[in-house]
Amino acid sequence: MCILLRNISGLATPAEELPPYEIRIIEDAIIAADQGKIAYIGPESGLPPLNIDAVYNCRGSFATPGLIDSHTHPVFSAAREHEFHMRNAGKSYAEIAASGGGIRASVRELRKASIEYLVELLRDRFNGFLALGTTTIEAKSGYGLSFMDEMKSLRALKELREHPLEVIPTFLGAHEIPDEYRGQRESYIQLLIDEMIPAVVSEGLAEYCDIFVEKNVYTVEEARRILTAAKNAGLALRLHVDQLTSGGGAELAAELGAVSAEHLDYISDEGIDRMIEAGVVFNLLPGAVFFLGHTKYPPARKIIDKGGIIALSTDFNPGSSMTRSLPLMMTIACVYMGMSADEALASVTLNAARSVKRNNIIGSLEAGKQADIVLWDIPGHDYIPYHYGENLVNCVFKKGRLVYRKPECGDNREFD
Amino acid sequence: MCILLRNISGLATPAEELPPYEIRIIEDAIIAADQGKIAYIGPESGLPPLNIDAVYNCRGSFATPGLIDSHTHPVFSAAREHEFHMRNAGKSYAEIAASGGGIRASVRELRKASIEYLVELLRDRFNGFLALGTTTIEAKSGYGLSFMDEMKSLRALKELREHPLEVIPTFLGAHEIPDEYRGQRESYIQLLIDEMIPAVVSEGLAEYCDIFVEKNVYTVEEARRILTAAKNAGLALRLHVDQLTSGGGAELAAELGAVSAEHLDYISDEGIDRMIEAGVVFNLLPGAVFFLGHTKYPPARKIIDKGGIIALSTDFNPGSSMTRSLPLMMTIACVYMGMSADEALASVTLNAARSVKRNNIIGSLEAGKQADIVLWDIPGHDYIPYHYGENLVNCVFKKGRLVYRKPECGDNREFD
Numbered sequence: 001m002c003i004l005l006r007n008i009s010g011l012a013t014p015a016e017e018l019p020p021y022e023i024r025i026i027e028d029a030i031i032a033a034d035q036g037k038i039a040y041i042g043p044e045s046g047l048p049p050l051n052i053d054a055v056y057n058c059r060g061s062f063a064t065p066g067l068i069d070s071h072t073h074p075v076f077s078a079a080r081e082h083e084f085h086m087r088n089a090g091k092s093y094a095e096i097a098a099s100g101g102g103i104r105a106s107v108r109e110l111r112k113a114s115i116e117y118l119v120e121l122l123r124d125r126f127n128g129f130l131a132l133g134t135t136t137i138e139a140k141s142g143y144g145l146s147f148m149d150e151m152k153s154l155r156a157l158k159e160l161r162e163h164p165l166e167v168i169p170t171f172l173g174a175h176e177i178p179d180e181y182r183g184q185r186e187s188y189i190q191l192l193i194d195e196m197i198p199a200v201v202s203e204g205l206a207e208y209c210d211i212f213v214e215k216n217v218y219t220v221e222e223a224r225r226i227l228t229a230a231k232n233a234g235l236a237l238r239l240h241v242d243q244l245t246s247g248g249g250a251e252l253a254a255e256l257g258a259v260s261a262e263h264l265d266y267i268s269d270e271g272i273d274r275m276i277e278a279g280v281v282f283n284l285l286p287g288a289v290f291f292l293g294h295t296k297y298p299p300a301r302k303i304i305d306k307g308g309i310i311a312l313s314t315d316f317n318p319g320s321s322m323t324r325s326l327p328l329m330m331t332i333a334c335v336y337m338g339m340s341a342d343e344a345l346a347s348v349t350l351n352a353a354r355s356v357k358r359n360n361i362i363g364s365l366e367a368g369k370q371a372d373i374v375l376w377d378i379p380g381h382d383y384i385p386y387h388y389g390e391n392l393v394n395c396v397f398k399k400g401r402l403v404y405r406k407p408e409c410g411d412n413r414e415f416d
Numbered sequence: 417m418c419i420l421l422r423n424i425s426g427l428a429t430p431a432e433e434l435p436p437y438e439i440r441i442i443e444d445a446i447i448a449a450d451q452g453k454i455a456y457i458g459p460e461s462g463l464p465p466l467n468i469d470a471v472y473n474c475r476g477s478f479a480t481p482g483l484i485d486s487h488t489h490p491v492f493s494a495a496r497e498h499e500f501h502m503r504n505a506g507k508s509y510a511e512i513a514a515s516g517g518g519i520r521a522s523v524r525e526l527r528k529a530s531i532e533y534l535v536e537l538l539r540d541r542f543n544g545f546l547a548l549g550t551t552t553i554e555a556k557s558g559y560g561l562s563f564m565d566e567m568k569s570l571r572a573l574k575e576l577r578e579h580p581l582e583v584i585p586t587f588l589g590a591h592e593i594p595d596e597y598r599g600q601r602e603s604y605i606q607l608l609i610d611e612m613i614p615a616v617v618s619e620g621l622a623e624y625c626d627i628f629v630e631k632n633v634y635t636v637e638e639a640r641r642i643l644t645a646a647k648n649a650g651l652a653l654r655l656h657v658d659q660l661t662s663g664g665g666a667e668l669a670a671e672l673g674a675v676s677a678e679h680l681d682y683i684s685d686e687g688i689d690r691m692i693e694a695g696v697v698f699n700l701l702p703g704a705v706f707f708l709g710h711t712k713y714p715p716a717r718k719i720i721d722k723g724g725i726i727a728l729s730t731d732f733n734p735g736s737s738m739t740r741s742l743p744l745m746m747t748i749a750c751v752y753m754g755m756s757a758d759e760a761l762a763s764v765t766l767n768a769a770r771s772v773k774r775n776n777i778i779g780s781l782e783a784g785k786q787a788d789i790v791l792w793d794i795p796g797h798d799y800i801p802y803h804y805g806e807n808l809v810n811c812v813f814k815k816g817r818l819v820y821r822k823p824e825c826g827d828n829r830e831f832d
Contacts, residue, residue, distance in 0.1 A: 388738060
């Protein structure tokens with residue numbers, strides 16, 4: 001299948017050979033996608049001979065690469081809107097936990113759910129990502145926290161491997177200490193190291209191992225042991241660190257050669273330097289700061305000025321950031337973290353691809369890369385963070401296939 | 417035309433006879449709409465004899481009243497994304513103004529636009545409101561600031577009177593002092609009073625007169641003169657007040673018997689009391705606070721605790737709040753202003769109707785009111801502010817007619 005996208009008003013993309021926050025603008029380009037990859041991008045006059053099967057009229061839409069959400073927790077059962085409203089009414093996290101809330105509430109619900117039910121939920125959730133322009137996500141387990149429930153979570157993701165949304169699975173068995181191990185955390189850590197990680201690897205269920213390093217969750221020392229075991233078993237590493245307190249997590253990510261360290265609201269200057277030296281991507285999640293009503297955002301400007309690579313992600317999860325909208329993350333990053341339009345776009349495309357080690361195949365519109373393309377009803381990419389809280393996506397292509405198109409308004413009847 | 421909505425999972429609505437923030441939940445209701453009005457709402461067993469023309473299968477969607485956005489500025493020509501990014505890069509308002517930005521930039525652009533062009537822009541913008549669940553808006557002029565350009569703006573709104581989005585027009589000729597009157601503001605005020613207001617009234621172009629009372633814009637004394645003239649000419653009043661500084665604007669709104677006073681980020685305690693005594697609606701615009709990167713939100717809890725009526729609006733405009741999403745306004749109001757799910761819903765439905773004096777016909781799902789209905793893919797109304805930054809609307813009815821339905825995902829080809 002070879003398709004040609006015509007009547008694109010312009011496109012904006014980062015590129016492998018450009019500096020990490022630089023955006024290339026091409027006006028009047030056409031894109032040819034052959035066998036799911038970009039075969040040509042440029043002026044129509046330069047189109048090489050190709051057997052075109054179909055021409056798609058983009059009607060003046062503006063193109064960007066498919067967006068990449070490099071930190072999500074989509075494998076949950078029940079939503080937690082009740083907790084959201086308790087928090088806004090002034091209840092503390094401790095009170096909410098005492099009333100049965102928090103990650104542990106999601107663990108309770110996920111354990112009750114069948115894999116078939118999870119797959120159905122995930123299919124709907126995946127469609128929602130596509131509709132917002134996201135064509136690839138990193139997706140974590142972490143609400144099972146038992147051998148079988150973590151395996152169930154990752155297997156549910158694998159069941160959907162034919163879904164157009166591309167998924168990079170991460171094992172997050174170390175999201176919390178499960179209730180039944182509260183008095184014996186060392187036993188849970190042994191379970192992670194001796195049984196869960198080997199099983200995940202042998203079944204090919206995850207590419208990454210992740211852990212939540214935070215006061216009252218996992219210590220830096222525990223994380224070092226668990227992640228070292230994961231690395232030795234063949235998993236790449238990413239870490240939740242420095243979200244609520246500065247605890248040496250960024251430094252640990254650098255020490256272990258993690259691909260990505262995530263949240264970083266309280267990262268130290270030392271942590272920034274160590275991560276840059278080690279080439280770890282700074283994966284920032286402004287939605288969690290916003291949704292929790294916090295005011296301290298991660299220090300994006302400082303990171304950029306020092307030369308760090310930033311990815312922006314939604315943190316999609318039922319407790320601390322219930323959204324799949326990367327465009328809204330771009331808005332928050334621009335307004336509250338001082339990022340520019342170019343920086344925001346690069347951070348949800350090529351830099352996000354870097355945070356999942358896929359920058360050789362996705363994240364930019366360049367010949368040879370996957371034809372993951374979003375067409376937007378916008379005049380240019382700086383409009384994406386500006387016109388906020390709405391879906392400006394016109395249509396989405398994944399590997400050269402149309403997977404979403406926006407609806408028409410009007411009297412579109414559907415009566416029985 | 418009489419239609420029946422079946423298979424609604426539940427509905428949430430305020431009601432005329434309930435306290436202003438109380439929400440009634442009805443499970444397993446059906447809704448019959450006859451001649452554009454709600455003929456029946458309640459259990460199927462109680463349906464009176466009606467000549468049903470069609471049955472709509474709601475497939476388990478959850479219903480609320482059509483949302484009402486009671487403060488918008490949709491009549492503009494060019495967007496101002498460039499200014500947004502300048503501001504985020506640290507440029508001051510004064511620097512942006514010096515480079516040609518601000519309201520005056522929109523005035524320059526609007527004056528160049530033909531009425532036909534404005535009507536086309538508005539039609540698209542109106543469709544976007546419907547898609548987000550908004551079935552009625554209050555819409556202001558205010559980027560013309562000359563006799564002909566203000567008339568053009570209001571006439572463009574009137575041209576769309578057949579569009580399903582219902583519009584309540586407001587004359588905001590006193591949005592700013594236009595450039596050509598900078599040295600002679602008194603002449604512009606006389607133009608407003610002697611020519612523009614009478615013309616607006618005689619052509620039936622507006623229901624309200626509005627003014628921006630703020631340091632360096634209009635003074636309280638000027639506003640009193642202009643609004644008194646407007647009132648005497650037959651217009652109802654609403655005011656932009658206390659947005660950036662506390663300037664006695666809320667007190668003026670109370671003194672003049674305005675229907676609504678808007679923004680109110682810096683309202684004084686005295687202003688709150690005066691507005692409550694006078695029955696003025698508190699029209700709060702959290703999107704403008706968010707979008708401008710401010711941190712001081714209007715004191716919603718204090719207003720509610722004292723007994724004030726709050727409406728929440730988007731402030732949709734190209735400079736300080738480029739969104740049509742009332743659900744996102746609800747999210748911000750919950751997280752940053754401590755509002756509950758019930759308070760947020762009431763503030764974008766019946767209380768918003770109160771802020772445009774339409775609460776006798778819209779704003780709640782009750783027999784006899786207009787059949788303005790949103791069907792959502794949600795389990796209950798407390799989910800709307802929780803799942804943020806996405807469009808959870810399944811379909812929208814205006815006066816009993818289906819005017820929006822969400823798209824399907826999947827390989828929905830549209831090739832030439």
